[in-house]
Amino acid sequence: MKTAENTRGTGSDGPQKRGLCVLCGLPAAGKSTFARALAHRLRQEQGWAVGVVAYDDVMPDAFLAGASALPAPSQWKLLRQELLKYLEYFLMAVINGCQMSAPPSRTEAMWEDFITCLKDQDLIFSAAFEAQSCYLLTKTAVSRPLLLVLDDNFYYQSMRYEVYQLARKYSLGFCQLFLDCPLETCLQRNGQRPQALPAATIRLMGRKLEKPSPEKNAWEHNSLTLQSPAGASGASLEVTDLLLSALENPVKYAEDNMEQKDTDRIICSTNILHTADVTLRRIVSQTMKEAKDERVLPYKLKLLAEELNKLKAEFLEDLKQGNKKYLCFQQTTDVSDVISFFHYEKDNIVQKYFSKKH
Structure with missing residues (x-):
């Protein structure tokens, strides 16, 4: 160098x-x-x-x-x-x-x-x-x-x-x-x-x-x-x-090898989806516990749970189908990236409930 x-x-x-x-x-x-x-x-x-x-x-x-x-x-x-x-x-x-x-x-x-x-x-x-x-x-x-x-x-x-x-x-x-x-x-x-x-x-x-x-x-x-x-x-x-x-040493844009990507997806998609599913479930569960500790009203707890579970389902669908609603980067295959994006969107939802007086 x-x-x-x-x-x-x-x-x-x-x-x-x-x-x-x-x-x-x-x-x-x-x-x-x-x-x-x-x-x-x-x-x-x-x-x-x-x-x-x-x-x-x-x-x-x-x-x-x-x-x-x-x-x-x-x-x-x-x-x-x-x-x-x-x-x-x-x-x-x-x-x-x-x-x-x-x-x-x-x-x-x-x-x-x-x-x-x-x-x-x-x-x-x-x-x-x-x-x-x-x-x-x-x-x-x-x-x-x-x-x-x-x-x-x-x-x-x-x-x-x-x-x-x-x-x-x-x-x-x-x-x-x-x-x-x-x-x-x-x-x-x-x-x-x-x-x-x-x-x-x-x-x-x-x-x-x-x-x-x-x-x-x-x-x-x-x-x-x-x-x-x-x-x-x-x-x-x-x-x-x-x-x-x-x-x-600029970042090189790697041309997509679709055949290799499909092969890799078949090999690892099940493991990635399982890991992401387990982790997102744990995050949702922990968030709901925090909401209860904050004494969020029951009807708001129900709304919060519905929003978080919907978000989780959409993230998993993105990961499974390669959509771009949340996971907007084609190269995102690391579960840690998925979790990071999920935390960001989850926090946007949670603030509507935690920031209000109950």
Whole structure:
């Protein structure tokens, strides 16, 4: 692996290198400060084009428009998917060497914040015919190695997997940086912010946090954990080496071998379905126990049980038939991925019952 000491990414030889870096960790772990410092250093030392996309800067104002409450998890999920679509539009323009047009279906305020984010980092500029919502790529964006750093909590594995899928779709480099900050430190920092999150939200996120697990998930092998705040500033060489490795070893999109996939499905589908069924049943049972402990009213318990069992049945049908209602990634064959997605959807259902006074 080339190191930061002997490699400078000028982008003058061979195809342009492009990559996505997921920067994850609890709120107030220091991600945004770290991302800004990292981007500045990579531009100065490596000569790269770097775009930091901070989800908090792009999404909240566009959605809330002055509202006092945070959007529901299901609404956040839609916003995250929409933002990934914006990123894909930008990547397609870079890869094809063409102008970037606005998607026909978009949240206007969020799209404008996204455009401003790219403009401020010298990646695009408005065309003369701006009324047509077209944007041109800067020389920096097309002539240098390009790294997009996605700054968000990404506390569920499934959230990060969506970014990996985008990298694989376009044969981009992919890596993850996890800022591991003590919960109490995050709470203290958060309390000093002008618009602080509720402490309960951060504590809940801390309990649900799924850290990168390279030993379990092959797609997470390009991951690095940094101790925040002390360890992050002192690991610049290690971080740069990880990013260089990601750019030089893009994720390859494997062509589907349908015959082999069918054979594999016959061999392992029974075992996977059984394991998933047992695990999902246990999750539903545990969730119902928690609901009873929360003194949810009997008629609501019945409704909750119906929703959870319906969700379980739909997940198993997805897994059995290869549908895409919930398991939207064709390569998802690991039971741990199924469980992670199920937890995400289950939590969206549960909050309707646990968040109300009984």
